Amino acid sequence: MNPSTLSSKKTGQVSKSKLRRRKQLKPYKELPQNQTPSKCRVCGNPAIGYHYGAPSCNGCKIFFRRVIVTGRKIVCPKDNNCFYGIEVLELLFFSPDMSKRICRACRLKKCLEVGMNALAIEAEAISDEGKALRNELMRGKETIAVVSSLIVTEEDLLDRTIRQLKLIESKIEPLHRAGVPPGYRDVRHLEEILDAPVTLNISDIPNLKLCSHPCTLGNSTYRKPVNYEHSSFLAAIESSKMFDFSSKIDLDSKVALMKHTTVICSNMMNAYFSMNEMKSDVLLYPDGSHIKPSIGDVKLLQKTLFSFLNNKVDNIEYLLLKAIMMCNPVVHGINLEDQKTIEIERNRIMKSLLSYSLFQHGTLHGPSRVAEILALAPIIENQSKHQKDFHVYLNAKHFQEHLNQGQLVRKCISYSYDGILES
Structure with a gap:
Protein backbone atom coordinates (compact mmCIF):
# COMPACT_ATOMS: atom_id res chain seq x y z
CA MET A 1 0.00 0.00 0.00
CA ASN A 2 1.17 3.53 -0.74
CA PRO A 3 2.94 5.04 2.31
CA SER A 4 1.18 8.37 1.72
CA THR A 5 -2.18 6.59 1.85
CA LEU A 6 -1.22 4.94 5.13
CA SER A 7 -0.10 8.31 6.47
CA SER A 8 -3.35 10.03 5.46
CA LYS A 9 -5.42 7.22 7.01
CA LYS A 10 -3.43 7.43 10.22
CA THR A 11 -3.85 11.23 10.28
CA GLY A 12 -7.59 10.82 9.75
CA GLN A 13 -7.83 8.35 12.61
CA VAL A 14 -5.85 10.65 14.89
CA SER A 15 -8.01 13.66 14.03
CA LYS A 16 -11.20 11.66 14.66
CA SER A 17 -9.90 10.45 18.02
CA LYS A 18 -8.95 14.01 18.95
CA LEU A 19 -12.45 15.23 18.09
CA ARG A 20 -13.94 12.42 20.17
CA ARG A 21 -11.78 13.36 23.14
CA ARG A 22 -12.72 17.04 22.81
CA LYS A 23 -16.40 16.17 22.99
CA GLN A 24 -15.81 14.23 26.21
CA LEU A 25 -13.81 16.88 28.05
CA LYS A 26 -14.44 16.94 31.79
CA PRO A 27 -15.87 20.22 33.15
CA TYR A 28 -12.88 20.90 35.39
CA LYS A 29 -10.50 20.42 32.44
CA GLU A 30 -11.98 23.50 30.79
CA LEU A 31 -10.08 25.49 33.42
CA PRO A 32 -6.43 26.42 32.79
CA GLN A 33 -3.97 23.66 33.66
CA ASN A 34 -0.28 24.39 33.39
CA GLN A 35 1.17 21.11 34.53
CA THR A 36 2.09 17.70 33.20
CA PRO A 37 0.76 14.57 34.95
CA SER A 38 2.31 14.55 38.41
CA LYS A 39 1.25 11.11 39.60
CA CYS A 40 1.44 7.63 38.09
CA ARG A 41 -2.12 6.28 37.97
CA VAL A 42 -0.80 2.75 38.58
CA CYS A 43 1.59 2.96 41.54
CA GLY A 44 1.33 6.56 42.77
CA ASN A 45 4.97 7.44 42.11
CA PRO A 46 5.87 10.62 40.17
CA ALA A 47 4.79 10.34 36.53
CA ILE A 48 7.09 11.23 33.64
CA GLY A 49 4.32 11.59 31.06
CA TYR A 50 1.59 9.66 29.24
CA HIS A 51 2.50 6.11 28.18
CA TYR A 52 0.16 3.82 26.26
CA GLY A 53 -2.70 6.20 27.06
CA ALA A 54 -2.29 6.77 30.81
CA PRO A 55 -0.12 8.93 33.14
CA SER A 56 2.62 6.64 34.41
CA CYS A 57 6.14 6.45 35.77
CA ASN A 58 9.02 4.90 33.88
CA GLY A 59 8.87 1.71 35.97
CA CYS A 60 5.21 0.98 35.22
CA LYS A 61 5.71 1.84 31.55
CA ILE A 62 8.55 -0.70 31.24
CA PHE A 63 6.67 -3.28 33.33
CA PHE A 64 3.54 -3.06 31.16
CA ARG A 65 5.50 -3.30 27.91
CA ARG A 66 7.57 -6.28 29.14
CA VAL A 67 4.51 -8.26 30.26
CA ILE A 68 2.63 -7.68 27.01
CA VAL A 69 5.65 -8.49 24.81
CA THR A 70 6.64 -11.65 26.72
CA GLY A 71 3.07 -12.78 27.39
CA ARG A 72 3.95 -14.40 30.74
CA LYS A 73 1.13 -15.84 32.83
CA ILE A 74 1.12 -14.22 36.26
CA VAL A 75 -1.19 -15.02 39.19
CA CYS A 76 -1.88 -13.03 42.37
CA PRO A 77 -1.07 -14.97 45.58
CA LYS A 78 -3.62 -12.86 47.54
CA ASP A 79 -6.75 -13.50 45.44
CA ASN A 80 -6.39 -10.13 43.64
CA ASN A 81 -6.58 -8.19 46.93
CA CYS A 82 -3.19 -6.45 46.84
CA PHE A 83 -4.83 -3.00 46.60
CA TYR A 84 -7.03 -3.55 49.65
CA GLY A 85 -6.56 -0.68 52.12
CA ILE A 86 -4.19 1.34 49.92
CA GLU A 87 -6.95 3.79 48.88
CA VAL A 88 -7.47 4.63 52.56
CA LEU A 89 -3.81 5.58 52.92
CA GLU A 90 -4.11 7.83 49.88
CA LEU A 91 -7.13 9.63 51.32
CA LEU A 92 -5.09 10.38 54.44
CA PHE A 93 -2.60 12.22 52.20
CA PHE A 94 -0.03 9.47 52.52
CA SER A 95 1.13 8.15 49.16
CA PRO A 96 2.52 4.63 49.51
CA ASP A 97 4.83 3.20 46.84
CA MET A 98 2.37 0.64 45.48
CA SER A 99 4.91 -0.89 43.11
CA LYS A 100 6.55 -2.45 46.22
CA ARG A 101 3.27 -3.49 47.86
CA ILE A 102 1.44 -5.28 45.06
CA CYS A 103 2.13 -8.37 42.97
CA ARG A 104 2.76 -8.35 39.21
CA ALA A 105 -0.73 -9.66 38.42
CA CYS A 106 -2.48 -6.87 40.33
CA ARG A 107 -0.07 -4.33 38.87
CA LEU A 108 -0.98 -5.47 35.34
CA LYS A 109 -4.67 -5.37 36.20
CA LYS A 110 -4.26 -1.82 37.51
CA CYS A 111 -2.43 -0.82 34.31
CA LEU A 112 -5.43 -1.94 32.27
CA GLU A 113 -7.92 -0.30 34.64
CA VAL A 114 -6.32 3.13 34.41
CA GLY A 115 -6.41 3.00 30.61
CA MET A 116 -3.10 1.57 29.39
CA ASN A 117 -3.67 0.17 25.92
CA ALA A 118 -1.79 -3.04 25.09
CA LEU A 119 -2.52 -2.51 21.40
CA ALA A 120 -0.44 0.69 21.48
CA ILE A 121 2.76 -1.33 22.01
CA GLU A 122 4.47 -1.49 18.64
CA ALA A 123 7.14 -4.09 19.53
CA GLU A 124 6.68 -7.61 18.19
CA ALA A 125 5.97 -10.41 20.67
CA ILE A 126 9.15 -12.48 21.22
CA SER A 127 7.42 -15.71 22.31
CA ASP A 128 4.42 -17.85 21.44
CA GLU A 129 2.84 -16.79 24.74
CA GLY A 130 3.29 -13.14 23.83
CA LYS A 131 1.70 -13.68 20.43
CA ALA A 132 -1.22 -15.54 22.04
CA LEU A 133 -1.76 -12.70 24.51
CA ARG A 134 -1.64 -10.12 21.72
CA ASN A 135 -4.17 -12.10 19.66
CA GLU A 136 -6.41 -12.51 22.70
CA LEU A 137 -6.39 -8.77 23.29
CA MET A 138 -7.13 -8.14 19.62
CA ARG A 139 -10.12 -10.51 19.73
CA GLY A 140 -11.35 -9.12 23.03
CA LYS A 141 -10.88 -5.46 22.17
CA GLU A 142 -14.58 -4.67 22.32
CA THR A 143 -15.02 -6.59 25.58
CA ILE A 144 -12.13 -4.72 27.17
CA ALA A 145 -13.70 -1.41 26.10
CA VAL A 146 -17.00 -2.38 27.71
CA VAL A 147 -15.33 -3.48 30.95
CA SER A 148 -13.23 -0.30 31.05
CA SER A 149 -16.35 1.82 30.63
CA LEU A 150 -17.85 0.17 33.73
CA ILE A 151 -14.86 1.03 35.93
CA VAL A 152 -15.62 4.19 37.92
CA THR A 153 -12.39 6.09 38.56
CA GLU A 154 -11.89 9.11 40.81
CA GLU A 155 -11.89 11.22 37.66
Missing part, protein backbone atom coordinates in the same frame (compact mmCIF):
# COMPACT_ATOMS: atom_id res chain seq x y z
CA ASP A 156 -15.27 9.82 36.61
CA LEU A 157 -16.70 10.42 40.09
CA LEU A 158 -15.48 14.02 40.04
CA ASP A 159 -16.88 14.57 36.56
CA ARG A 160 -20.28 13.17 37.55
CA THR A 161 -20.45 15.24 40.74
CA ILE A 162 -19.53 18.49 39.02
CA ARG A 163 -22.03 17.96 36.22
CA GLN A 164 -24.78 17.25 38.75
CA LEU A 165 -24.00 20.36 40.82
CA LYS A 166 -23.77 22.58 37.73
CA LEU A 167 -27.14 21.31 36.55
CA ILE A 168 -28.75 22.05 39.92
CA GLU A 169 -27.23 25.55 39.98
CA SER A 170 -28.44 26.33 36.45
CA LYS A 171 -31.99 25.31 37.40
CA ILE A 172 -32.23 27.41 40.58
CA GLU A 173 -30.40 30.47 39.24
CA PRO A 174 -33.50 32.08 37.62
CA LEU A 175 -35.43 31.63 40.88
CA HIS A 176 -32.58 33.17 42.87
CA ARG A 177 -32.52 36.23 40.61
CA ALA A 178 -36.28 36.72 40.24
CA GLY A 179 -37.41 38.08 43.59
CA VAL A 180 -40.96 38.00 44.96
CA PRO A 181 -43.03 40.92 43.52
CA PRO A 182 -43.51 43.97 45.81
CA GLY A 183 -46.18 43.53 48.44
CA TYR A 184 -46.69 39.81 47.85
CA ARG A 185 -45.96 37.09 50.36
CA ASP A 186 -45.58 33.35 50.20
CA VAL A 187 -48.02 31.89 52.74
CA ARG A 188 -46.59 28.37 52.65
CA HIS A 189 -44.79 26.87 55.63
CA LEU A 190 -41.42 25.18 55.18
CA GLU A 191 -43.01 21.72 55.50
CA GLU A 192 -45.36 22.49 52.59
CA ILE A 193 -42.51 23.68 50.35
CA LEU A 194 -40.38 20.61 51.04
CA ASP A 195 -43.29 18.22 50.54
CA ALA A 196 -44.26 19.76 47.18
CA PRO A 197 -42.67 19.07 43.76
CA VAL A 198 -39.72 21.22 42.70
CA THR A 199 -40.90 24.78 41.90
CA LEU A 200 -38.45 26.88 39.88
CA ASN A 201 -40.59 29.92 38.95
CA ILE A 202 -42.11 32.60 41.18
CA SER A 203 -45.27 32.48 39.05
CA ASP A 204 -45.71 28.79 39.94
CA ILE A 205 -45.83 29.41 43.70
CA PRO A 206 -49.31 28.40 44.89
CA ASN A 207 -51.30 30.89 47.00
CA LEU A 208 -48.91 33.80 46.46
CA LYS A 209 -50.90 36.61 48.11
CA LEU A 210 -50.83 40.39 48.08
CA CYS A 211 -50.59 41.81 51.58
CA SER A 212 -53.96 43.34 52.45
CA HIS A 213 -52.31 45.84 54.81
CA PRO A 214 -48.93 47.47 54.23
CA CYS A 215 -46.62 47.76 57.20
CA THR A 216 -47.46 51.06 58.95
CA LEU A 217 -45.72 52.86 61.77
CA GLY A 218 -46.99 56.31 62.75
CA ASN A 219 -47.77 58.30 59.61
CA SER A 220 -45.45 56.24 57.38
CA THR A 221 -46.70 53.55 55.04
CA TYR A 222 -44.10 51.06 53.85
CA ARG A 223 -44.50 48.28 51.34
CA LYS A 224 -41.34 46.26 50.81
CA PRO A 225 -39.81 46.33 47.29
CA VAL A 226 -38.93 43.17 45.35
CA ASN A 227 -38.18 40.52 47.97
CA TYR A 228 -34.88 38.97 46.88
CA GLU A 229 -34.26 37.46 50.31
CA HIS A 230 -37.24 35.14 50.06
CA SER A 231 -36.46 34.05 46.48
CA SER A 232 -32.87 33.35 47.56
CA PHE A 233 -34.17 31.18 50.41
CA LEU A 234 -36.51 29.40 47.99
CA ALA A 235 -33.61 28.70 45.61
CA ALA A 236 -31.67 27.04 48.45
CA ILE A 237 -34.69 24.97 49.53
CA GLU A 238 -35.60 23.87 45.99
CA SER A 239 -31.97 22.91 45.28
CA SER A 240 -32.02 20.51 48.24
CA LYS A 241 -34.82 18.54 46.56
CA MET A 242 -32.50 17.76 43.64
CA PHE A 243 -29.80 16.08 45.74
CA ASP A 244 -29.71 12.29 45.79
CA PHE A 245 -30.36 12.08 49.53
CA SER A 246 -33.62 14.07 49.34
CA SER A 247 -35.79 11.18 48.18
CA LYS A 248 -34.29 8.85 50.81
CA ILE A 249 -34.95 10.80 54.03
CA ASP A 250 -38.24 11.62 55.74
CA LEU A 251 -39.96 15.01 55.87
CA ASP A 252 -39.04 15.77 59.49
CA SER A 253 -35.35 15.30 58.69
CA LYS A 254 -35.68 17.54 55.62
CA VAL A 255 -37.28 20.30 57.69
CA ALA A 256 -34.57 20.08 60.37
CA LEU A 257 -31.82 20.12 57.75
CA MET A 258 -33.20 23.10 55.81
CA LYS A 259 -33.85 25.16 58.93
CA HIS A 260 -30.12 24.92 59.54
CA THR A 261 -28.70 25.17 55.99
CA THR A 262 -31.07 27.49 54.06
CA VAL A 263 -29.52 30.74 55.34
CA ILE A 264 -26.03 29.31 54.82
CA CYS A 265 -26.63 28.31 51.19
CA SER A 266 -28.52 31.55 50.47
CA ASN A 267 -25.58 33.62 51.76
CA MET A 268 -23.18 31.60 49.63
CA MET A 269 -25.29 32.15 46.50
CA ASN A 270 -25.54 35.89 47.19
CA ALA A 271 -21.80 36.17 47.82
CA TYR A 272 -20.71 34.23 44.75
CA PHE A 273 -23.23 36.06 42.54
CA SER A 274 -21.89 39.46 43.70
CA MET A 275 -18.27 38.39 43.25
CA ASN A 276 -18.52 36.44 40.00
CA GLU A 277 -21.47 37.92 38.07
CA MET A 278 -21.47 41.52 39.30
CA LYS A 279 -17.65 41.72 39.79
CA SER A 280 -18.30 43.50 43.07
CA ASP A 281 -16.56 43.45 46.44
CA VAL A 282 -19.83 44.35 48.21
CA LEU A 283 -23.10 42.43 48.27
CA LEU A 284 -25.51 43.35 45.48
CA TYR A 285 -29.06 42.33 44.67
CA PRO A 286 -29.62 40.73 41.25
CA ASP A 287 -30.89 44.08 39.90
CA GLY A 288 -27.54 45.67 40.81
CA SER A 289 -28.77 47.62 43.83
CA HIS A 290 -26.82 47.52 47.09
CA ILE A 291 -28.01 45.29 49.88
CA LYS A 292 -28.72 47.70 52.74
CA PRO A 293 -28.76 45.64 55.89
CA SER A 294 -30.89 46.68 58.82
CA ILE A 295 -27.95 45.47 60.86
CA GLY A 296 -25.66 48.31 61.84
CA ASP A 297 -22.48 46.44 61.00
CA VAL A 298 -22.38 45.90 57.23
CA LYS A 299 -19.37 43.59 57.61
CA LEU A 300 -21.56 41.04 59.37
CA LEU A 301 -23.57 40.35 56.20
CA GLN A 302 -20.46 40.29 54.03
CA LYS A 303 -18.32 37.76 55.89
CA THR A 304 -19.00 35.04 53.32
CA LEU A 305 -18.28 37.38 50.41
CA PHE A 306 -15.01 38.56 51.97
CA SER A 307 -13.89 34.97 52.60
CA PHE A 308 -14.61 34.07 48.95
CA LEU A 309 -12.67 37.09 47.71
CA ASN A 310 -9.70 36.56 50.02
CA ASN A 311 -9.37 32.89 49.05
CA LYS A 312 -10.16 33.39 45.33
CA VAL A 313 -12.79 30.66 45.38
CA ASP A 314 -13.52 29.42 41.86
CA ASN A 315 -16.87 28.16 40.51
CA ILE A 316 -16.31 24.47 41.17
CA GLU A 317 -14.91 25.04 44.67
CA TYR A 318 -18.00 27.16 45.42
CA LEU A 319 -20.38 24.45 44.17
CA LEU A 320 -18.60 21.68 46.07
CA LEU A 321 -18.38 23.68 49.31
CA LYS A 322 -22.06 24.68 49.10
CA ALA A 323 -23.01 21.03 48.59
CA ILE A 324 -20.87 20.01 51.59
CA MET A 325 -22.58 22.66 53.74
CA MET A 326 -25.98 21.46 52.51
CA CYS A 327 -25.24 17.80 53.34
CA ASN A 328 -24.76 18.27 57.07
CA PRO A 329 -25.59 14.99 58.87
CA VAL A 330 -25.10 16.29 62.43
CA VAL A 331 -27.95 18.82 62.43
CA HIS A 332 -30.21 18.41 65.45
CA GLY A 333 -33.53 16.77 64.60
CA ILE A 334 -32.33 14.38 61.88
CA ASN A 335 -32.90 10.74 62.77
CA LEU A 336 -29.99 8.28 62.85
CA GLU A 337 -30.88 6.46 59.63
CA ASP A 338 -31.20 9.71 57.68
CA GLN A 339 -27.91 10.95 59.15
CA LYS A 340 -26.15 7.98 57.58
CA THR A 341 -27.80 8.67 54.21
CA ILE A 342 -26.75 12.33 54.23
CA GLU A 343 -23.25 11.44 55.43
CA ILE A 344 -22.73 9.09 52.46
CA GLU A 345 -23.49 11.92 50.04
CA ARG A 346 -21.32 14.39 51.93
CA ASN A 347 -18.36 11.97 51.89
CA ARG A 348 -18.76 11.55 48.13
CA ILE A 349 -18.66 15.32 47.65
CA MET A 350 -15.71 15.69 50.04
CA LYS A 351 -13.81 13.12 48.00
CA SER A 352 -14.62 15.09 44.84
CA LEU A 353 -13.26 18.28 46.44
CA LEU A 354 -10.03 16.45 47.27
CA SER A 355 -9.76 15.02 43.75
CA TYR A 356 -10.42 18.43 42.18
CA SER A 357 -7.81 20.13 44.36
CA LEU A 358 -5.23 17.46 43.52
CA PHE A 359 -5.96 17.80 39.79
CA GLN A 360 -5.76 21.61 39.90
CA HIS A 361 -2.96 22.19 42.40
CA GLY A 362 -0.97 18.95 42.32
CA THR A 363 -0.14 16.54 45.12
CA LEU A 364 2.06 19.11 46.87
CA HIS A 365 -0.47 21.95 47.21
CA GLY A 366 -3.77 20.10 46.69
CA PRO A 367 -4.32 18.99 50.32
CA SER A 368 -3.56 22.47 51.67
CA ARG A 369 -6.09 23.94 49.21
CA VAL A 370 -8.74 21.55 50.56
CA ALA A 371 -7.92 22.76 54.08
CA GLU A 372 -8.27 26.41 52.95
CA ILE A 373 -11.69 25.78 51.42
CA LEU A 374 -13.02 23.80 54.40
CA ALA A 375 -11.73 26.51 56.76
CA LEU A 376 -14.38 28.83 55.29
CA ALA A 377 -17.18 26.70 56.81
CA PRO A 378 -17.02 28.17 60.36
CA ILE A 379 -17.05 31.72 58.93
CA ILE A 380 -20.17 30.99 56.86
CA GLU A 381 -21.87 29.22 59.78
CA ASN A 382 -21.07 32.15 62.07
CA GLN A 383 -22.70 34.66 59.69
CA SER A 384 -25.85 32.54 59.56
CA LYS A 385 -26.07 32.35 63.36
CA HIS A 386 -25.72 36.13 63.77
CA GLN A 387 -28.40 36.77 61.13
CA LYS A 388 -30.85 34.49 62.94
CA ASP A 389 -30.14 36.12 66.31
CA PHE A 390 -30.64 39.60 64.90
CA HIS A 391 -33.84 38.60 63.09
CA VAL A 392 -35.38 37.48 66.39
CA TYR A 393 -34.35 40.81 67.96
CA LEU A 394 -35.85 42.84 65.08
CA ASN A 395 -39.12 40.92 65.18
CA ALA A 396 -39.46 41.54 68.92
CA LYS A 397 -38.68 45.23 68.47
CA HIS A 398 -41.10 45.57 65.55
CA PHE A 399 -43.87 43.83 67.49
CA GLN A 400 -43.35 46.12 70.50
CA GLU A 401 -43.51 49.28 68.35
CA HIS A 402 -46.78 48.11 66.80
CA LEU A 403 -48.12 47.16 70.22
CA ASN A 404 -47.32 50.61 71.60
CA GLN A 405 -49.37 52.19 68.79
CA GLY A 406 -52.23 49.74 69.08
CA GLN A 407 -51.38 48.06 65.76
CA LEU A 408 -50.90 44.32 65.39
CA VAL A 409 -50.73 44.13 61.59
CA ARG A 410 -48.33 41.45 60.37
CA LYS A 411 -45.43 42.55 58.18
CA CYS A 412 -45.26 41.45 54.52
CA ILE A 413 -43.16 38.36 55.18
CA SER A 414 -43.45 34.64 54.56
CA TYR A 415 -44.06 31.94 57.13
CA SER A 416 -41.19 29.82 55.83
CA TYR A 417 -38.80 32.81 55.94
CA ASP A 418 -39.68 33.50 59.57
CA GLY A 419 -39.65 29.81 60.47
CA ILE A 420 -36.10 29.41 59.14
CA LEU A 421 -34.67 32.55 60.75
CA GLU A 422 -36.33 31.85 64.10
CA SER A 423 -35.02 28.27 64.28
